[in-house]
Amino acid sequence: MRAMLLEGKKGLVLNVTNHNSIGWAVAEAAAAHGAEVGVGAQNERMMDAVTKLIGENPRFTPFMIDFTQPEQLDQLARDVAATYGKIDFLVHSAAFAKREDLDGRFIETSEEGFLTALNISCYSLVSLCRVLEPLMNDDASVMAMSYLGSVRAVGNYNVMGVAKAALEASVRYLAVDLGKRSIRVNTLSPGPINTVAARGVRGLLDMIKYVNDRKPVAREYGQEDVGANAVYLMSDLSRGVSGQVIYIDGGYNIVGF
C-alpha cells in the first residue's frame, strides 16, 4: 500500500469551480493521502457544483468565500473553527482579472482592472493568512498558485502577470511572518492548463501547445501533477522548505533556445 502522507491533517483548498480546477486536483490528492479537506466555493451557484463534486465523501466539507466580500472572511474563520478547530494547510487557488485586461496591450489596463486583479488574485492570500493564522497549527503549510507570467512577459497574460509577481513577493513576506511558528509558505507555479480561469486569457490553447512543444520532459503535465506537489508541500516531507516557487511545467521555465 502507498504511504498516506497526510493522515490526521486538516485544511482548506480555496476555491474550486469544477472537475478541471487545479484546486479540485489538489483537494482530491490531499484526501487520497488521508487529509480532511475543506473545499471552497465562491458563491451559491459554484456551491452547487462543489457539492456535486464532493458527493458523499466524508473527507470533504464545503465552505463559501468570495474575496470581493471581505466580511465573509470572518464568517469563514468561524465556520472553519467550528468544523476543524485547527488546520494544518491552506491552499490559495483563486485568481481573477477582467477579460479585457487579458488581451492585447498591457499598457491599456485601467486602474480599476489593475486593482481588481491585484485584490482578488493577491491581496486575498494576505487577508486569508491574517484571518486564519490563529487557527493554524505550528508546522502548518500555506501555498498559492502562481504562473511564469510573474517573471516573464507572456502575451495576453498582462495584468495577471503583475498580480502573480505580487503574489510571489507576498509569499516571501508571509513566509517570514509565519515562519516564527514554523508555518511555511510557498507557491506552486503550473504551466498553462485548460481551466475556466485560464480560458480567460486569449490564445490559451496556442500557449499550451507552445509549452508542450518545448518543455524538456516529454510526458504531459496536468492538474494531477500539481496535486502531487501540493501533497508534498502539505506533508512533513517539506518542513524545511519555505518562500519557494516550485514550477510544475515539465521544466519549460528553464529552456532558452
Ligand SMILES: NC(=O)c1ccc[n+]([C@@H]2O[C@H](COP(=O)([O-])OP(=O)(O)OC[C@H]3O[C@@H](n4cnc5c(N)ncnc54)[C@H](O)[C@@H]3O)[C@@H](O)[C@H]2O)c1
Ligand atoms: N490553469 C492554468 O493554466 C494555471 C496556471 C498557473 C496558475 N494557475 C492558477 O491556479 C489557480 C486556480 O485556477 P484554475 O486554473 O484552476 O481555474 P479555476 O477557474 O478552476 O479556478 C479559479 C478559482 O478562482 C476563484 N475566484 C475567482 N474570483 C474569486 C473571488 N472574487 N472570490 C473567491 N474566489 C474567486 C473561482 O471561484 C475559481 O474557483 C489560480 O490562481 C490560477 O491563476 C492556473
